[in-house]
Amino acid sequence: MENQQDKKSQIIRSGLELINEHGFHGCPISQVAKKAGVAAGTIYTYFESKEEMIQGIFQDVIQKQHREVTSKDDPNLPFKERFFSFWDNLLEFYSENPDIQGFLEQFLKSPYNSEELQAKHPEWFQWTQNFYLDGIKEGAIKDLNPIILKILVNESAQSLAKVKKNFAQKLERNQVDLSSYPYLIWDAIKAN
Amino acid sequence: MENQQDKKSQIIRSGLELINEHGFHGCPISQVAKKAGVAAGTIYTYFESKEEMIQGIFQDVIQKQHREVTSKDDPNLPFKERFFSFWDNLLEFYSENPDIQGFLEQFLKSPYNSEELQAKHPEWFQWTQNFYLDGIKEGAIKDLNPIILKILVNESAQSLAKVKKNFAQKLERNQVDLSSYPYLIWDAIKAN
DNA sequence: ATAGAGTGAATGAACGTTCAATCATAATCA
DNA sequence: TGATTATGATTGAACGTTCATTCACTCTAT
Numbered sequence: 001m002e003n004q005q006d007k008k009s010q011i012i013r014s015g016l017e018l019i020n021e022h023g024f025h026g027c028p029i030s031q032v033a034k035k036a037g038v039a040a041g042t043i044y045t046y047f048e049s050k051e052e053m054i055q056g057i058f059q060d061v062i063q064k065q066h067r068e069v070t071s072k073d074d075p076n077l078p079f080k081e082r083f084f085s086f087w088d089n090l091l092e093f094y095s096e097n098p099d100i101q102g103f104l105e106q107f108l109k110s111p112y113n114s115e116e117l118q119a120k121h122p123e124w125f126q127w128t129q130n131f132y133l134d135g136i137k138e139g140a141i142k143d144l145n146p147i148i149l150k151i152l153v154n155e156s157a158q159s160l161a162k163v164k165k166n167f168a169q170k171l172e173r174n175q176v177d178l179s180s181y182p183y184l185i186w187d188a189i190k191a192n
Numbered sequence: 193m194e195n196q197q198d199k200k201s202q203i204i205r206s207g208l209e210l211i212n213e214h215g216f217h218g219c220p221i222s223q224v225a226k227k228a229g230v231a232a233g234t235i236y237t238y239f240e241s242k243e244e245m246i247q248g249i250f251q252d253v254i255q256k257q258h259r260e261v262t263s264k265d266d267p268n269l270p271f272k273e274r275f276f277s278f279w280d281n282l283l284e285f286y287s288e289n290p291d292i293q294g295f296l297e298q299f300l301k302s303p304y305n306s307e308e309l310q311a312k313h314p315e316w317f318q319w320t321q322n323f324y325l326d327g328i329k330e331g332a333i334k335d336l337n338p339i340i341l342k343i344l345v346n347e348s349a350q351s352l353a354k355v356k357k358n359f360a361q362k363l364e365r366n367q368v369d370l371s372s373y374p375y376l377i378w379d380a381i382k383a384n
Numbered sequence: 385a386t387a388g389a390g391t392g393a394a395t396g397a398a399c400g401t402t403c404a405a406t407c408a409t410a411a412t413c414a
Numbered sequence: 415t416g417a418t419t420a421t422g423a424t425t426g427a428a429c430g431t432t433c434a435t436t437c438a439c440t441c442t443a444t
Contacts, residue, residue: 007389007390021303022303023216023302023303023304024215024216024217025216025217025303026303028432028433028434029433029434029435030432030433030434033392038390038391039390039391039392040391040392040434040435041390041391041392041435041436041437042389042390042391044434044435044436045388045389045390049434049435050433050434050435105301106301106302109297109298109301109354110215110298111213111214111215111217111218112215113358115358115359115361115362142376144372144376145366145367145368145369147362147363147366147368148368148370148372148373148376151351151352151355152348152351152373152376155347155348155351156344156347156348156351159343159344159347159348159351160343162301163343166305166307167307169307170307170339171339174337174339175337176337176339176340177337178340180336180340181340181344184334184336184340184344184380184381185380187379187380187384188376188377188379188380189376192379196423199423199424220398220399220400221399221400221401222398222399222400230424230425231424231425231426232400232401232425232426233401233402233403233424233425233426234423234424234425236400236401236402237422237423237424241400241401242399242400242401
């Protein structure tokens with residue numbers, strides 16, 4: 001039923017909001033339920049436990065990110081253009097979905113995250129891997145293990161998104177212009 | 193009394209261990225006390241609440257990091273050398289203190305962290321700021337707002353330390369050599 | 385009539401915090 | 415010196431709260 005999907009989505013949305021705002025501490029099942037407009041017990045028809053709910057949220061969020069970012073990539077463009085487009089798309093995605101950004105920020109650094117869990121989402125991992133392999137084949141970027149490139153670029157994007165969201169005042173006060181950031185990253189990975 | 197300082201240190205050490213291993217969830221006061229070899233109530237002679245304890249741990253950890261890293265810096269060397277030395281020192285510090293690395297990783301991304309709290313530790317902030325200003329004055333790195341440089345370098349160091357600690361197996365399996373990482377970062381910030 | 389989604393009060397475990405009692409040490413006095 | 419008192423750290427059982435989870439029941443759609 002679409003009604004059922006709606007409920008599950010509502011629960012995920014509530015969890016995202018609460019975790020972004022108050023961290024894992026501040027998202028008791030009771031509140032998730034309240035915000036989602038369902039009873040506490042209902043959550044257990046969609047998830048076996050709170051832990052599974054949080055992992056379900058991660059799954060949902062990674063899929064969304066994958067869909068959003070890959071759909072906007074054009075493999076026929078020169079890699080440099082693809083890179084800057086990738087960067088912009090990722091940051092736009094985070095800026096339009098601050099709850100997702102906040103959730104990922106905390107989840108990825110938490111003990112919830114693990115090698116095994118990441119291995120459950122091969123699409124995103126594979127796609128980024130191939131993305132950088134394309135760049136290497138084209139001779140546009142350094143011939144390094146794509147895992148290193150992935151770490152550098154994706155973690156930097158996360159860092160920048162975090163800073164933009166959480167330290168807005170400080171940036172304003174110090175008149176920091178972050179637009180140069182992707183160029184720095186490009187300088188790091190481009191072939192020399 | 194030195195005995196009192198010992199107890200406080202023990203409490204901090206226990207908190208660090210538990211948070212690194214199980215996250216903020218997995219460090220109830222009862223366990224912190226047990227691991228530190230004190231009674232639960234004792235913690236409240238050193239900290240007013242659990243929240244203050246965690247912020248106290250942060251304070252302690254930032255001071256240690258500041259002392260460790262700055263003491264090994266030689267401002268008379270060319271900036272390029274200072275940069276690679278800074279990088280090595282920071283990563284060595286994290287690798288020798290995995291509890292600190294794990295704590296910072298989670299704390300910095302958690303709602304515990306805030307602009308106000310960071311402002312309470314101006315030594316570290318000031319020092320890194322001046323470090324990059326030195327590099328700019330020398331003409332060794334790009335003339336950017338030092339805040340951007342700090343974000344890029346420090347967050348990258350955090351990322352690398354995290355990956356080294358948490359994804360050891362994956363790196364092994366894929367024969368990833370991370371030694372090129374600081375050179376990528378240098379390419380990102382060096383003057384062109 | 386049936387099946388399954390939805391409910392929310394009930395449950396018991398776990399948590400942070402408190403505090404009366406205990407202990408160790410230092411200070412004071414005879 | 416030895417006895418007595420004062421000080422403040424330390425203890426851990428007890429308290430009140432909050433939490434995840436359960437389940438007997440109701441509702442809804444077929």
